[in-house]
Amino acid sequence: YNAAVKLGVDITEITQYFDSVSICLSKGLGAPVGSLLLGSKALIDKARRWRKVLGGGMRQAGMLAAAGQYALEHHVARLAEDHDNAAYLAEQLNTLAGFDTSTFQIDTNIVYANVAEHIDLKAVAHALKEQNMLFSPGKPLRLVTHLGVTKQDIDSFISALAAEI
Incomplete structure (x- = not known):
């Protein structure tokens, strides 16, 4: 869909x-x-x-x-909102030093980001888990937007991520 x-x-x-x-x-x-x-x-x-x-x-x-x-x-038509949120997430990730989505095409609700070697994603994931933000560390980083993810959630995630890197 x-x-x-x-x-x-x-x-x-x-x-x-x-x-x-x-x-x-x-x-x-x-x-x-x-x-x-x-x-x-x-x-x-x-x-x-x-x-x-x-x-x-x-x-x-x-x-x-x-x-x-x-x-x-x-909920099928609202999937376009997830696509918009994914594009927004990619834009916001690109504002953080050490994150880059430019080598990946963001078409739907899936965002890939290259992460600089000096960033310890396991430590970041552990720290964000304490704030009830869960992600699996991987390089490239793969994030997915869906019905339960709002722009406010993305802003909160980016702020928490920025504080940990």
Whole structure:
């Protein structure tokens, strides 16, 4: 859905080229849990069988299904806000010494940033965890915006990050 929203096309314009598609309903779409698997009847039958073999069934999942349906009906168009927030996050990261997103293309809700060698991201991650800000240190740094991330959250993160580097 992120790609479809970014390109301004219906999801079927993209998915028509694939035999199967998996759609995550959480994060950007805002459902508490869940994914959809779309494909042929034979594929879905096989997937259901494997789900049962691996113990992946749920009972009374109607409330979660309702949340997923709501997410699909109400939160797809707002993914553009996540894209805008990702661009904003990239801009703000670039204001910090030692962070650079310029070698990566920011198209949707995923931001990559190169981080200078002298920055100890593990120590920064530990310090920010104390402020209830969680990220996994990696080089390049990968950050993702979603329904639960606002511009105010980004500003708070950038301020906390700046204080720790």
